[in-house]
Amino acid sequence: MKKQALEDRRESLGNTVAAGIRRLLVEGAFTPGQRLSEVALCERLGVSRNTLREAFRTLAHEGLVTHQPHRGVFVTSPDAASIVEIYRLRRFIECRALSEAWPSHPAVREMRVAVDEAHARSEQQDWLAVGTANMAFHGAIVALADSPRLNGFFRQILAELRLAFGLMSDKEWLHAPYVDMNRQVLETFEASDTKAAVALLEQYLAQSERVVLAAWERQVAT
Amino acid sequence: MKKQALEDRRESLGNTVAAGIRRLLVEGAFTPGQRLSEVALCERLGVSRNTLREAFRTLAHEGLVTHQPHRGVFVTSPDAASIVEIYRLRRFIECRALSEAWPSHPAVREMRVAVDEAHARSEQQDWLAVGTANMAFHGAIVALADSPRLNGFFRQILAELRLAFGLMSDKEWLHAPYVDMNRQVLETFEASDTKAAVALLEQYLAQSERVVLAAWERQVAT
DNA sequence: CCCGTGTTGATTGTTCAACAATAGCCCCGA
DNA sequence: TCGGGGCTATTGTTGAACAATCAACACGGG
Numbered sequence: 001m002k003k004q005a006l007e008d009r010r011e012s013l014g015n016t017v018a019a020g021i022r023r024l025l026v027e028g029a030f031t032p033g034q035r036l037s038e039v040a041l042c043e044r045l046g047v048s049r050n051t052l053r054e055a056f057r058t059l060a061h062e063g064l065v066t067h068q069p070h071r072g073v074f075v076t077s078p079d080a081a082s083i084v085e086i087y088r089l090r091r092f093i094e095c096r097a098l099s100e101a102w103p104s105h106p107a108v109r110e111m112r113v114a115v116d117e118a119h120a121r122s123e124q125q126d127w128l129a130v131g132t133a134n135m136a137f138h139g140a141i142v143a144l145a146d147s148p149r150l151n152g153f154f155r156q157i158l159a160e161l162r163l164a165f166g167l168m169s170d171k172e173w174l175h176a177p178y179v180d181m182n183r184q185v186l187e188t189f190e191a192s193d194t195k196a197a198v199a200l201l202e203q204y205l206a207q208s209e210r211v212v213l214a215a216w217e218r219q220v221a222t
Numbered sequence: 223m224k225k226q227a228l229e230d231r232r233e234s235l236g237n238t239v240a241a242g243i244r245r246l247l248v249e250g251a252f253t254p255g256q257r258l259s260e261v262a263l264c265e266r267l268g269v270s271r272n273t274l275r276e277a278f279r280t281l282a283h284e285g286l287v288t289h290q291p292h293r294g295v296f297v298t299s300p301d302a303a304s305i306v307e308i309y310r311l312r313r314f315i316e317c318r319a320l321s322e323a324w325p326s327h328p329a330v331r332e333m334r335v336a337v338d339e340a341h342a343r344s345e346q347q348d349w350l351a352v353g354t355a356n357m358a359f360h361g362a363i364v365a366l367a368d369s370p371r372l373n374g375f376f377r378q379i380l381a382e383l384r385l386a387f388g389l390m391s392d393k394e395w396l397h398a399p400y401v402d403m404n405r406q407v408l409e410t411f412e413a414s415d416t417k418a419a420v421a422l423l424e425q426y427l428a429q430s431e432r433v434v435l436a437a438w439e440r441q442v443a444t
Numbered sequence: 445c446c447c448g449t450g451t452t453g454a455t456t457g458t459t460c461a462a463c464a465a466t467a468g469c470c471c472c473g474a
Numbered sequence: 475t476c477g478g479g480g481c482t483a484t485t486g487t488t489g490a491a492c493a494a495t496c497a498a499c500a501c502g503g504g
Contacts, residue, residue, distance in 0.1 A: 061283045070495045153375045
């Protein structure tokens with residue numbers, strides 16, 4: 001078979017498969033609303049149906065696919081309400097985490113790493129990697145709150161949001177403007193001006209929401 | 223076999239099994255840290271190992287059980303850090319939801335129903351049902367925010383907290399004092415004094431945290 | 445032409461049996 | 475007491491089989 005293609009794996013195969021499908025999803029390899037056939041996918045991935053079903057259950061729990069009984073699993077097709085809701089949650093969570101953050105929290109280093117990574121990838125015009133780095137930046141902001149459960153929840157809604165990104169073609173316009181804004185937020189925060197950093201972040205999120213919503217509406221028009 | 227015991231079921235068997243185990247967990251039928259053998263449970267529930275594994279994966283995602291590769295699934299044993307974290311999240315989420323709530327939101331009716339139910343069960347001294355009703359009350363508070371994703375996340379951490387309740391014997395002391403406090407919060411909110419209602423809720427949560435933590439420490443001492 | 449209605453094919457839901465892989469345990473020897 | 479080697483029970487994964495359900499289509503009556 002082709003199992004060894006994904007290294008030795010230290011964890012269960014079901015999780016490995018779920019991670020593989022998750023990557024395919026955020027890379028836009030499937031179109032939203034598309035049905036994922038069990039037999040086709042388990043043949044393509046070289047795993048059995050039972051294992052694939054476990055992976056499906058994981059992804060369904062994360063909201064990346066939706067499961068309809070006796071019909072199959074479908075790539076979640078985000079609607080405008082979901083986008084609005086997710087941005088509302090992001091403002092709620094990120095701003096609070098940043099405003100109450102301990103200035104020398106270890107996650108600040110992660111924020112710096114993510115900003116540098118995004119900048120480097122941006123010069124290579126690798127917009128997919130820029131998006132990943134930006135996600136890591138905002139994940140690091142939430143990590144400031146020191147709540148593993150909140151981290152997991154946030155990672156989940158961010159992955160779902162990224163599914164919506166896959167709908168759009170202008171990856172550059174979608175990610176490029178924010179690498180500098182991220183850096184600005186970080187440096188303002190490092191200058192101990194937390195209040196200003198939060199204001200910047202809030203403005204960042206509002207702008208991002210506008211762009212994403214506009215692109216989404218342009219998408220459904222076609 | 224014994225499948226029809228749980229009515230006709232409209233959804234998949236895996237979910238039904240997960241719901242059954244979930245109920246057993248919050249009712250305290252298992253002791254935290256206990257290992258749940260696959261063969262023993264699937265024989266007891268009359269389902270196959272694959273189906274039980276799907277249920278396990280669901281519960282592991284919810285944090286009610288933890289899965290250790292090649293060792294099995296164990297009932298999550300909450301520690302003090304988890305209790306503190308969950309109460310921090312509750313204050314974060316519930317207070318915000320209540321403070322920004324639309325006064326005539328449909329979820330207010332759910333809050334009223336939960337308060338009445340808790341009162342009725344309390345007179346019957348059915349403390350397990352009182353706990354369920356109290357959980358429904360706080361779930362309704364979060365529902366004020368109109369965010370399905372937040373609702374799901376909150377339900378999850380509340381279920382995890384309830385796992386900690388299972389550790390303690392004094393169910394009455396754990397639930398009874400709060401049915402009146404819940405009613406007070408609701409009536410203050412209905413009187414359009416949102417600020418006071420939030421203050422009451424915050425005080426409620428702080429007191430509950432103290433009681434649960436104290437009981438938890440008494441528990442580990444034995 | 446339109447509309448129920450059965451029939452059929454495909455897909456999912458669930459079970460079962462088998463084997464591989466691993467962790468924990470017991471026993472042994474130094 | 476400690477470390478090593480195998481034994482056993484349990485989990486991880488597979489493949490096949492059958493039941494249940496859905497979607498599409500053909501058919502016949504109005």
